Amino acid sequence: MNRETLSSMTKAELVDLARAMDLPGRSRLTKAELVEALAAQAPVEASPTSDDAVTTFPIPGVSEEDRAEARVRRAGLYGRLAGLVDQSKRCTWRSIEGHGCGLPIVRGTEACTLHGGPSRYDTAVPATGRLGFDTWPTLFRHLHLASYDVDPIGLDPVIHEMVWHVLNGLYYDYFRVDVEGIENVPMDGPAMLVANHGGAALPYDAAMLSLAVLNAAPRPRRVRVSATEIFNMLPWVSHMYRKVGAVYASRDDARYLLEQGGLLGVFPEGSSGFMKPVWEAYHVQRFGRGGFVRLAETTGVPIVPVAILGAEEVHPAVAVSKRLAQLVRMVFPQQRVEEIAVFLNPVPLPVRWHIRFLPPVMPENPGAEPDPLRVLERSEEIRRSVQTALDAQLAARGTAFS
Numbered sequence: 001m002n003r004e005t006l007s008s009m010t011k012a013e014l015v016d017l018a019r020a021m022d023l024p025g026r027s028r029l030t031k032a033e034l035v036e037a038l039a040a041q042a043p044v045e046a047s048p049t050s051d052d053a054v055t056t057f058p059i060p061g062v063s064e065e066d067r068a069e070a071r072v073r074r075a076g077l078y079g080r081l082a083g084l085v086d087q088s089k090r091c092t093w094r095s096i097e098g099h100g101c102g103l104p105i106v107r108g109t110e111a112c113t114l115h116g117g118p119s120r121y122d123t124a125v126p127a128t129g130r131l132g133f134d135t136w137p138t139l140f141r142h143l144h145l146a147s148y149d150v151d152p153i154g155l156d157p158v159i160h161e162m163v164w165h166v167l168n169g170l171y172y173d174y175f176r177v178d179v180e181g182i183e184n185v186p187m188d189g190p191a192m193l194v195a196n197h198g199g200a201a202l203p204y205d206a207a208m209l210s211l212a213v214l215n216a217a218p219r220p221r222r223v224r225v226s227a228t229e230i231f232n233m234l235p236w237v238s239h240m241y242r243k244v245g246a247v248y249a250s251r252d253d254a255r256y257l258l259e260q261g262g263l264l265g266v267f268p269e270g271s272s273g274f275m276k277p278v279w280e281a282y283h284v285q286r287f288g289r290g291g292f293v294r295l296a297e298t299t300g301v302p303i304v305p306v307a308i309l310g311a312e313e314v315h316p317a318v319a320v321s322k323r324l325a326q327l328v329r330m331v332f333p334q335q336r337v338e339e340i341a342v343f344l345n346p347v348p349l350p351v352r353w354h355i356r357f358l359p360p361v362m363p364e365n366p367g368a369e370p371d372p373l374r375v376l377e378r379s380e381e382i383r384r385s386v387q388t389a390l391d392a393q394l395a396a397r398g399t400a401f402s
Helices: 003-007 011-020 031-040 064-082 133-145 157-174 204-216 229-233 235-243 251-259 291-299 322-331 372-396
Strands: 085-090 104-106 178-180 191-195 223-227 263-266 303-309 317-321 340-343 354-357
Touching: 011 031, 064 157, 133 157, 157 204, 157 235, 178 204, 191 204, 191 291, 191 372, 204 223, 204 263, 204 303, 204 354, 223 251, 251 263, 251 291, 291 303, 291 372, 303 372, 317 322, 322 340, 354 372
Parallel strands: 178 354, 191 263, 191 303, 223 263
Antiparallel strands: 085 104, 303 354, 317 340
């Protein structure tokens, strides 16, 4: 910004802009000094690129080689994210009360990631150009001011960014997720990602699937995972689950998302996959009645099968209980779960994950209502492709932790 533009702003707005640009000593400067300091401020590198600047977390059982690899991978992600914003230009959005934005603009646009067009709900660009706890004061400011919109399904870009940053600790340092075949995920337009399911306690696989696309793809697209009923019934959990990008397990929400050009994550095994005992781990269950195939055909979107290795070992289920399921149904009568997994470890095991994206399966007759028998056949074909990929991954790896 030039001095004339800066001089027309109030001191409070200048302080907000200085905070967004991490200008040291900003609170002690007069308005004239703030104008001069901001005008002379050189574009700030938005992310660390050296190993020493990237923080990893020591985990028992995780080798120093793994930690070094995590630092390199984080640095690569931060470098890619830094290139998505232009730190030399600032968003000119103002609230009705006169509060300025001050965030860097997304390259190729004239606005920041919070005040851009509808594509901001699909492409995840950090508001300041980087991920880190030091950016949270800026994020909390915009969250407090409610200076941006959420999408019609409920995604909150600020909450999503915070959760993305926190869960990267699991992704890089704890589960050390390896990704293969990311080129099979389209970088533009709608697609359905169909994966095997596991976890027993929490939907780790949904989180890691989303992070795999955010962290490994050339363009960090959001994967909107279809959530099961129980997450939609718990008041606080339901609210937060939608804010971080999940959608209800309903045909209307799924269709809307695909029609808007988004990525939909689906786990057709449902609770039968999520609650598998350890002796049935990676034995992919029936993919329901193939509803995801029917939706893909009628909307004309490709299906990308995904094989996730690791989710079914973080909380090995030693038993399954129908009585616990009955108790759940007493509290949540609409819940359809028949069995509840019983596991012994309250803390997830540091299993090394491997996520493989398989070549996309294109719709046979886009936009047409498919034959029910063919729906079941295609569903089984996709299930078998995921099972084959899992079998190959299991045969190729050493132990679950290496």
